[in-house]
Amino acid sequence: MKALILVGGFGTRLRPLTLSLPKPLVDFANKPMILHQIEALKAIGVSEVVLAINYQPEVMLNFLKDFEEKLGIKITCSQETEPLGTAGPLALARDKLIDDSGEPFFVLNSDVISEYPLKEMIEFHKSHGGEASIMVTKVDEPSKYGVVVMEEKTGQVEKFVEKPKLFVGNKINAGIYLLNPSVLDRIELRPTSIEKEVFPKIAAEKKLYAMVLPGFWMDIGQPKDYITGLRLYLDSLRKKSSPKLASGAHIVGNVIVDETAKIGEGCLIGPDVAIGPGCVVEPGVRLSRCTVMRGVRIKKHACVSSSIIGWHSTIGQWARVENMTILGEDVHVCDEIYTNGGVILPHKEIKSSILKPEIVM
Amino acid sequence: MKALILVGGFGTRLRPLTLSVPKPLVDFANKPMILHQIEALKAVGVSEVVLAINYQPEVMLNFLKDFEAKLDIKITCSQETEPMGTAGPLALARDKLIDESGDPFFVLNSDVISEYPLKDMIKFHKAHGGEASIMVTKVDEPSKYGVVVMEDTTGQVEKFVEKPKLFVGNKINAGIYLLNPSVLNRIELRPTSIEKEVFPKIAEEKKLYAMVLPGFWMDIGMPKDYITGLRLYLDSLRKKTPSKLAAGSNIVGNVIVDETAKVGEGCLIGPDVAIGPGCIIESGVRLSNCTIMRGVRVRNHACISSSIIGWHCTVGQWARLENMSVLGEDVHVSDEIYTNGCLILPHKEIKSSLVTPEIVM
Numbered sequence: 137m138k139a140l141i142l143v144g145g146f147g148t149r150l151r152p153l154t155l156s157l158p159k160p161l162v163d164f165a166n167k168p169m170i171l172h173q174i175e176a177l178k179a180i181g182v183s184e185v186v187l188a189i190n191y192q193p194e195v196m197l198n199f200l201k202d203f204e205e206k207l208g209i210k211i212t213c214s215q216e217t218e219p220l221g222t223a224g225p226l227a228l229a230r231d232k233l234i235d236d237s238g239e240p241f242f243v244l245n246s247d248v249i250s251e252y253p254l255k256e257m258i259e260f261h262k263s264h265g266g267e268a269s270i271m272v273t274k275v276d277e278p279s280k281y282g283v284v285v286m287e288e289k290t291g292q293v294e295k296f297v298e299k300p301k302l303f304v305g306n307k308i309n310a311g312i313y314l315l316n317p318s319v320l321d322r323i324e325l326r327p328t329s330i331e332k333e334v335f336p337k338i339a340a341e342k343k344l345y346a347m348v349l350p351g352f353w354m355d356i357g358q359p360k361d362y363i364t365g366l367r368l369y370l371d372s373l374r375k376k377s378s379p380k381l382a383s384g385a386h387i388v389g390n391v392i393v394d395e396t397a398k399i400g401e402g403c404l405i406g407p408d409v410a411i412g413p414g415c416v417v418e419p420g421v422r423l424s425r426c427t428v429m430r431g432v433r434i435k436k437h438a439c440v441s442s443s444i445i446g447w448h449s450t451i452g453q454w455a456r457v458e459n460m461t462i463l464g465e466d467v468h469v470c471d472e473i474y475t476n477g478g479v480i481l482p483h484k485e486i487k488s489s490i491l492k493p494e495i496v497m
Numbered sequence: 498m499k500a501l502i503l504v505g506g507f508g509t510r511l512r513p514l515t516l517s518v519p520k521p522l523v524d525f526a527n528k529p530m531i532l533h534q535i536e537a538l539k540a541v542g543v544s545e546v547v548l549a550i551n552y553q554p555e556v557m558l559n560f561l562k563d564f565e566a567k568l569d570i571k572i573t574c575s576q577e578t579e580p581m582g583t584a585g586p587l588a589l590a591r592d593k594l595i596d597e598s599g600d601p602f603f604v605l606n607s608d609v610i611s612e613y614p615l616k617d618m619i620k621f622h623k624a625h626g627g628e629a630s631i632m633v634t635k636v637d638e639p640s641k642y643g644v645v646v647m648e649d650t651t652g653q654v655e656k657f658v659e660k661p662k663l664f665v666g667n668k669i670n671a672g673i674y675l676l677n678p679s680v681l682n683r684i685e686l687r688p689t690s691i692e693k694e695v696f697p698k699i700a701e702e703k704k705l706y707a708m709v710l711p712g713f714w715m716d717i718g719m720p721k722d723y724i725t726g727l728r729l730y731l732d733s734l735r736k737k738t739p740s741k742l743a744a745g746s747n748i749v750g751n752v753i754v755d756e757t758a759k760v761g762e763g764c765l766i767g768p769d770v771a772i773g774p775g776c777i778i779e780s781g782v783r784l785s786n787c788t789i790m791r792g793v794r795v796r797n798h799a800c801i802s803s804s805i806i807g808w809h810c811t812v813g814q815w816a817r818l819e820n821m822s823v824l825g826e827d828v829h830v831s832d833e834i835y836t837n838g839c840l841i842l843p844h845k846e847i848k849s850s851l852v853t854p855e856i857v858m
Contacts, residue, residue: 497513
């Protein structure tokens, strides 16, 4: 089976992290974002993944060589020369997605994290016999999104309503599709929207079905949602009793710590914390609701919450970092500094406190 | 003769421009910053230039290959693995700077623009017979800088005073040196400051001489000074090679326009404007005190002053950009938008006006 992951874009909402790496390679729960998806695809037998990209192909390609070997799955790139929207890239990658098997192929949106129940999706797709299946997820405020109106029992999709003013349903497109090759005949090689142009047509022919995504779902393309997403992801690990979660007297709630990271005495870590490879967390540090990327050093008695600390940064002694502070790569926060929602670009030193949210360039 | 250009650093003060290319490759007056210096060195007979860098060597090296061929001068890189200060890089590049000729070598700071009177500096150096010569430049507010106290007739340097509270002189280090190979024996291979550790010792031995830089001088490492620097540079072109400046009824003051750029009807361009290769300035556009980088399109009736427009941007019809707005690469300002002093990171679209200075990420 084949799969396409829609990568596209410049990842500007995840700056300053995406000033160092293209978004799919930004780590989430100690693993490049895109690896979560590639692994889920590999697990159900996908043999080839096509990445639809339009930015920094060289960086992506280098990464891919590493992972092709480690994972034993073929990974190729399909590069847009102009932005092709959410359907155009499928037409561009047509030859890679269709083979003689006639099997359906997956399409994933790269910003999404979920449990990826792809096996169940294959079964759902076979049983309804339609042309296309999409995952939908329940949200509290559907009026902010595109709502999928569907028949409850069969899942047959009636229509899509963009940002509905009156309540029509509370399921939105989760960005995970399973499509028959015939869908490609509906897509021209031009900038095209799959939600606005392609799916509505298939729905009108009563050949589009939606499955409600079990478990969590999050679009982690911006820092606030990235942090919420980590909570949901770790919670899902807890439910599966995953051995990946850390335990000990200094751990509270769900926490993952890379095996090469070091944590000093008297720390209190968690809930909802990810500590990456090679990190050094010195004694007496408090971490909650935060991601600490590869190679970070957090000095004694510091306190970090609801923040993302980028690769190879350092946080000084007694520093207090909170409220959606995002440190890009190689940022050094001096001792005793306070940052409240500071968004710091790479290669900077913070020598005075940041009392209210601002971008430091 | 050899020369070393101190490139170092991440160029954070020139962001968002330096998010796209390393600082030495950012264009100034339609030419990469570092090319101004390399050409001045070539003109005075330097056969090899060493660039002391610590960031993005691959990008620099690609650029260099192009220019080595075009300029017929040898250009090599000396890469710091840790920041070596302002003298350490000289020790690191020792083997490249010394040869059997025993000639002195130049050291330039990459952020500086000036007329580069290097031939006069060589004569000055030979005449005084000391070990090291430095260029100094007169400033209005010496208390903000490191002041060089020198004997007026001979130029012999007595001492350096950092940010003096009482007036001791008004000449500061201009970042252009001519050093005998013996100076390298004074520099250890560790982070070292040339102004604080090396030069004061040479001055004590009465072997350091300073020459007052004729013509203009500017450190263009930040947007405000970059814009002032363009004014000074174009003013100097007016005095020396006025044929390079644009002329015509739509030009006021000093303006350079690349030959591949197009300027429409009814425009008023200048003073102190640089328009780069491939730019399209539509009709009725007003430009003053600004730099327009390669590939920019400025639409009808727009008005830009005291700003820097990065590569491949577009500025919409009737848009007004002023007061130190800096657009990174590939930024698109919609029609009728106003921006006041805003710094916009690459690959963004500005669809609503920004009335007070801010960073848009």
